[in-house]
Amino acid sequence: MSSSSEPAVPPVGLNPGKLTLEKENTYFVYVVLIAVGVWLCLALTLIGLVYAAFFGFILWLGNGLLVAYLRAEAVRVNEQQLPRLHATFLEVCARLGVRQIPALYVLQSGGMLNAFATKHAGRDFVVVYSDFLDALGPDSVEMKFILGHELGHIQSRHILKQLLLAPGLFFPLIGPAYRRSWESSCDRYGAYAADDTEGSLRAMLMLSGGREYGRNLDAAAFARQHADERGFFVSLHELTSTYPTLSRRVSDLLALRTGARVPAPRRHPLAYVLALGLPGGGPSAGSGLLVMVVIVALLAAMAIPAFTKVRENAQAQACAHQQGMLASALDQHYLEHKKEIETWEEVAGDGKILATMPVCPGGGDYSAERTETGYVVTCSVHSHTAEKAGASPEASSP
Ligand SMILES: [Zn+2]
Ligand SMILES: [Zn+2]
Missing domain, CATH: 3.30.1300 (Pantoate--beta-alanine Ligase; Chain: A,domain 2)
Known part of the structure; x- marks a missing residue:
């Protein structure tokens, strides 16, 4: 895979100090404002803080168990174990200026082609699913793209932000938009790490089309799907999703070949109205629980003073x-x-x-x-x- 026949095409206009997209920084400000507002409301009502602490504890437990699972069941990559992947990882870390090298694990996951980054007790972890490693190879440009993407999440402190900014991340429209901008930014980290838009595209197409046929898919045709599918439901899907669509990501990567700007997608206006009523969040396991706890805490924060007032009036009478x-x-x-x-x-x-x-x-x-x-x-x-x-x-x- 690394010995692909196509020549490398370095991305245009990516500079290591500015891989994070401007829109991510803009959304960050909005999400911080919302999150600070909600946290303040919670803090004003002591009970809200109790819920937040309880919920933080549950999250911490869940994350601790996930990391324990990695340590116990996944393969820790180092000089002895999967040395070629280890070398690729160190190379990508160096290129992205990662000083504290995260622990890299390979995990068997029933055929899924994916990777993720997480954090626990101050340590960073990158996990690559074994089938993805099989498909990409340990020292391919495609692997560099994937590792670069995950290191982008770590460099941008997205895991910490996911916790601290949680109330803002579940805010309709803005929360999901911010999450999507994370992925778009991290694709740029990946493309910069791979230093080859063709290899980055092959990795992305494999995420869409699978390990067998993905690498031979026509990137431009797939990217056009993004421009063609602009109806109400696709718009609604995009607005509520925490990931940009794969066709959008391919279209963004294609633009890096020339440094062209991808115009903002036209979306069905009604989809914005409906998306406003849907909380942000996505397929991640904890998010449903998080939404529920935040809602319960807010309701409690509103209901408790009202209840106290009613009770006081009854007592006075x-x-x-x-x-x-x-x-x-x-x-x-x-x-x-x-x-x-x-x-x-x-x-x-x-x-x-x-x-x-x-x-x-x-x-x-x-x-x-x-x-x-x-x-x-x-x-x-x-x-x-x-x-x-x-x-x-x-x-x-x-
Ligand atoms: Zn990602
Ligand atoms: Zn009295």
């Missing part, structure tokens, strides 16, 4: 009713005995005016004061008659 009851009991006692009470037991208890002493639902203490018009009872918590409340704090009458 019940307390006001009891203050009235106590006041009339005291009035009645005064009429009967012509003297003020020493303790509440004189009006409340077995055989007294009130069978039991009312208890404030908010935990307040009652105090009473005799005025010309009768008794006024106040509560230390619900002091409706605060202006009249005397200094007498407890049950003692003045």
Whole structure:
């Protein structure tokens, strides 16, 4: 595969300091603003923070298990194990200026042609599926493209951003657009690492057409599919997807042969409207859970203050009713005995005016004061008659 008959065509206009697309940086600003807003809302309601911490813990556990699975089941690539792939990896790391070399693993995955990058406890991991290695070969340009793409994710700190910016990533339209720009940027890292647009295209076409026929597909014809399929559902698929379509990625790679700009795709306007109602996110396993936790946390953040308010109002009403009851009991006692009470037991208890002493639902203490018009009872918590409340704090009458 490395000994392909076609001559290498280095990409035009890729410079190692500027592989990340401008639009990724633009979307980054929007997504940070959304994420900071949501995190602040969560922080304002303590319960939101509890959910966030709980959820962070679940994510951390899941990621820890994934990495443990790699360490235990996948093949760690080094000088002894798959040395040709190891050498290719070091070469690509050097070309992209990666100083801290991530751990590279090869994982058997039932025929899937794919690779991914992840991070755990401060260490970076790149994983290539074994069938993809079989298909591409350990030192091909195609492999350099794939490794370069994954190292692009690591260089751009996309795994950390996925966690910190999660609330923004699930925002409709903007979240998926930002995620798609990650992939487009990383394809540029890959093309730069491979230093050959033809080899990069072959790798991409193999992702689309499979290991047997993929490499012989006509890139230009596949890229035209992107320009031709501009209907409502394709537009909706594109707007809600976290990956650019493969035809779009091929079309972007083709443009690197000449340095031409790919015009922004025309999309069905209705698709934008519908996509606005669909949360971002994609096929990644954790995303559904993440959306749910964020929604639950937001609902809790909104519902808890409202619930507290309703409960407080109900308590104040019940307390006001009891203050009235106590006041009339005291009035009645005064009429009967012509003297003020020493303790509440004189009006409340077995055989007294009130069978039991009312208890404030908010935990307040009652105090009473005799005025010309009768008794006024106040509560230390619900002091409706605060202006009249005397200094007498407890049950003692003045
Ligand atoms: Zn990627
Ligand atoms: Zn009260």
